[in-house]
Amino acid sequence: MNDGTRIKEIEICSGALYDVPNILNKIGINSKVLIVCDKNTYEVAGLTLKNVLEDKKYDVLLCNLNRSGNLVPDEKAVGEVLIHLKDDFEAMIAVGAGTINDVVKFISSRAKIPYGIVATAPSMDGYASSVSPLIVNGFKRTYDATYPIFIIGDTKVLKDAPYDMIASGFGDIIGKFTSLADWYVSSIITGEDYSEEIADDVKKSLYKCVNVSKSLKSKDESAVSKLMEALILSGISMLKFGNSRPASGAEHHLSHFIEMRELSNGEIRHSHGAKVGIMTKIVVKLYNTVFSFDKDDIIKMMKERKSESKEEFEFRINKNFGSLSSEVFDDIGYYYLDENERKMRQERILDNWDMMRKWVSENVPTVEYVDELLNDAGAPNDIVYLDLKYDELKDVLLNAKEVRKRYTILRLAEDINIDKIFDIALKN
Numbered sequence: 001m002n003d004g005t006r007i008k009e010i011e012i013c014s015g016a017l018y019d020v021p022n023i024l025n026k027i028g029i030n031s032k033v034l035i036v037c038d039k040n041t042y043e044v045a046g047l048t049l050k051n052v053l054e055d056k057k058y059d060v061l062l063c064n065l066n067r068s069g070n071l072v073p074d075e076k077a078v079g080e081v082l083i084h085l086k087d088d089f090e091a092m093i094a095v096g097a098g099t100i101n102d103v104v105k106f107i108s109s110r111a112k113i114p115y116g117i118v119a120t121a122p123s124m125d126g127y128a129s130s131v132s133p134l135i136v137n138g139f140k141r142t143y144d145a146t147y148p149i150f151i152i153g154d155t156k157v158l159k160d161a162p163y164d165m166i167a168s169g170f171g172d173i174i175g176k177f178t179s180l181a182d183w184y185v186s187s188i189i190t191g192e193d194y195s196e197e198i199a200d201d202v203k204k205s206l207y208k209c210v211n212v213s214k215s216l217k218s219k220d221e222s223a224v225s226k227l228m229e230a231l232i233l234s235g236i237s238m239l240k241f242g243n244s245r246p247a248s249g250a251e252h253h254l255s256h257f258i259e260m261r262e263l264s265n266g267e268i269r270h271s272h273g274a275k276v277g278i279m280t281k282i283v284v285k286l287y288n289t290v291f292s293f294d295k296d297d298i299i300k301m302m303k304e305r306k307s308e309s310k311e312e313f314e315f316r317i318n319k320n321f322g323s324l325s326s327e328v329f330d331d332i333g334y335y336y337l338d339e340n341e342r343k344m345r346q347e348r349i350l351d352n353w354d355m356m357r358k359w360v361s362e363n364v365p366t367v368e369y370v371d372e373l374l375n376d377a378g379a380p381n382d383i384v385y386l387d388l389k390y391d392e393l394k395d396v397l398l399n400a401k402e403v404r405k406r407y408t409i410l411r412l413a414e415d416i417n418i419d420k421i422f423d424i425a426l427k428n
Helices: 016-026 039-055 075-084 098-111 163-174 176-189 196-210 221-241 250-264 272-290 295-304 310-331 339-351 353-363 367-376 390-400 409-416 418-425
Strands: 009-013 032-037 059-064 091-096 115-119 131-136 139-144 150-154
Touching: 009 016, 009 221, 016 039, 016 115, 016 150, 032 039, 032 075, 032 098, 039 059, 039 091, 059 075, 075 098, 091 098, 098 115, 098 131, 139 250, 139 310, 150 221, 163 176, 163 196, 163 221, 163 272, 163 367, 176 196, 176 250, 176 272, 176 339, 176 353, 176 409, 196 221, 250 272, 250 310, 250 390, 250 409, 272 367, 272 390, 272 409, 272 418, 295 339, 295 353, 295 409, 295 418, 310 390, 339 353, 339 409, 390 418, 409 418
Parallel strands: 009 150, 032 059, 032 091, 091 115, 115 150
Antiparallel strands: 131 139
């Protein structure tokens, strides 16, 4: 599989784990490596990899991030890996999925030691990306990091991952329906950079995944391989663009907000991809609601909208983010309270309404279709799975938009008439 970027080797096939020494040798790494894993990934691939490398005379040091509960990509995990680092390491090898990959790639970028990833589950699309979502001071932030020099996915290992992790990867990819829509809409309304070529690559990853939706539940090795390829292609799209924008929109912001709530209650209870898949349904519903209106409806709603005052904004942020409020104020500040900027965005919304409406009708599916895909793949498809009540959903939508500064359907609703749109969308 050729990624067309700076990743030197990508191998997704049966038995790929045993080819790691050859891949290392091919890219010029011949002696000392650090393997980073956790208690679970050590058992499914870490120990085997250690033995395979030592059989080929590699000097291997192991960093096992052992936790009684779920491993979190936080300051503790980063610090623990840093303690194991030595100046003479040629490379780090992350053995795991999202959390391990995010921690190691961040350290790789700061320590200037290259890393590769041996994936143990097709659970998320960050394997090839050059960003690292970490939880710092309880707040999920995406940091610039680096790309792996190789990605290995042994399909015999991947297909035996817990099914909720496979379903998580499916949910993460399904989120591209709305991340692509958010990116397109933002390019029209805010002038944000947009690439048709990269958007097409993300669509390819999306439909690779859609095409195997009915084969995943049986853990068909070919289907799991296609899902892993889709996840890597999505990550490469982010790598080519330079950040996560092509593959992360409102569905991810909602997931991050719920994740922060889970953390505040002690631990992350549901996988990232499960939350993304479920929230994709909600965001699709918002798109279908917003773009069901014609321009005259939008003009009327804009006239009726009520602006949030600085005091109301501060009260809402402090109430919903608590000790993390300062993170929101530092990142976004009062940017979206600027009514002059809003007026300019509203003018662009109206000027381009019919064009955007046509694009959305052609590219954003129905809620029923997304629900069917998630159900076919055996992925969670209802907010009840997240212990979230329907009467709490409006509050989540109102506040999740503050997780990132990026313009999404949530901001578009805010520019039109957020209360009215959310009330209509959530009525059924």
